[in-house]
Amino acid sequence: MRSFFLGPGLLYPACLVHAGPFSFPLPNGFPFPSEAALEDLYTTAGGNFTNMPLAPRFDEDSLTSWKLQAFNEFMEVAFFTQLIANITDHVSGYELEEESEDYTLQSLKTIQAQEEMHAYNANDAVRYFTNGSHILPCTYVFPVSDFLSAIAFAQTFTDMYIGLLTNIQQRTVRNLGADSNSIIYVLAQALGQEGQQSGWFRSLQGKHASAEPFLTSSTRDFAFSWLQRFIVPGSCPNVEEIPLKVLPPLYLECRVDGAGPVTLLVPGDVDPKTQSVAFVNGALVPSVMPFNITKTSGCGNGLMANEATAQAGCGRDMVTNIVADFPYSSNVMHGLTLVAIVRNGPTLITSEDVANATLYGPALIEVA
Secondary structure (H helix, E strand, O other): OOOOOOOOOOOOHHHOOOOOOEOOOOOOOOOOOOHHHHHHHHHHHOOOOOOOOOOOOOOHHHHHHHHHHHHHHHHHHHHHHHHHHHHHOOOOOOOOOHHHHHHHHHHHHHHHHHHHHHHHHHHHHHHHHOOOOOOOOOOEOOOOOOHHHHHHHHHHHHHHHHHHHHHHHHHHHHHHHHHHHHHHHHHHHHHHHHHHHHHHHHHHOOOOOOOOOOOOOOOHHHHHHHHHHHEOOOOOOOHHHOOOOOOOOOEEOOOOOOOEEEEEEEOOOOOOOOEEEEEEEOOOOOEEEOOEEEEEEOOOOOOOOOHHHHHHHOOOOOEEEEEEEEOHHHHOOOEEEEEEEEEOOOOOOOHHHHHHHEEEEEEEEEEO
C-alpha cells in the first residue's frame, strides 16, 4: 500500500484552504435513517449497537455530555462523507494510486459508518432522556485541500475527541456513581475504536501508529469551542441546547516540531503580567509558561479560519502576536498538546482546571 506522509503542521490560519460547505441529510436519511438503512449501516460498520440495559438515570450534566457527543460526531460524519466523495470522484488533490485506492476507500467507508452509529447512539440517548428532543447537525466547512491535509485533520479531530471522551467518562462517574456503569462501558468501547482510527491516520502520514503512552485529555468547553471553527455561522438549528462555553479562539502562527518558541495569534488584547500560556499534554500536570507580546495589529491578514471565527473573534479589531517557550524537551510532549492563554492564580492540575481558567483557546499542536 502507498505510504502517505504529511508533517505535523496543520491548521495555520494564513494557509487554510477549505473544502466546500457540507450539509445533511445523507442519501440513507441520516441523521434519521430508516430501519432498513440502519440494517445496512450495521453491515458496513462491522457491528451493532449495544443491547445493554439503559442507565437508570441521567443528570443534566451527563445529558450535556451526550448532546456534545452527537454534535461532535455529526461533524465527523460530514467530514468522512465529503472525503470519500472527493476520492471517489478523483477531485484534484485526492487522486490515490490505483493499488491503494480501493483499500483506502473501503477503510474510510467503514469509519464513516461507525461514526454514523456513534452519532445516532448519542442522539438516541438524548432523545430518550429528554422525551423526544435531539441535537440537529449544522453545515460544515473543513480546512483541507487534498488527501494529505484531510488525513492530518482527521488525526487531529480524532485525537481531540479521544481527549473529550476521557473527560466525559470522568464527569459521568463523578456525577452518577454506580449508575454510570453501563454508560462507561459503551464510552470505553467508543474511545478504543477512535484510538484505532487515530493510529491508522498516523500511519498514513508515516508516523508511528501510537503517539504517546498516555493520551491527552481535553474538556467539553475546549472541544465545543474548537468545533465552532468548522461550522457555517447560523447553520446549527438548536446548538443553544448545548449549555457550554464558546471560548475566544487562539491560533498557532506556524507549525511546531519540537522544543523552542511558539508564536500564538490572539484575536484581542492580553496582559503578560496577569496571564500565562498553559500547555496540556498526556498525563502531565499542565505546563504554565510566561509569554511576551511581539506585535499588535488590526484584524485580518488571514488570521480567521472561517466566518464563524471571524464573527466570534474579531469584534475588537485587534490581533496580538505573542511568543512563549514550548516545554517539549523537558517533558517529551508527543501527540496532541492543547494550548490556552489562562489567567494567573488558579492551581492547574488537570485539563478541566486549564479550561476553567482559559481566556483564549485552545490552539492545537501535534508532534509526531
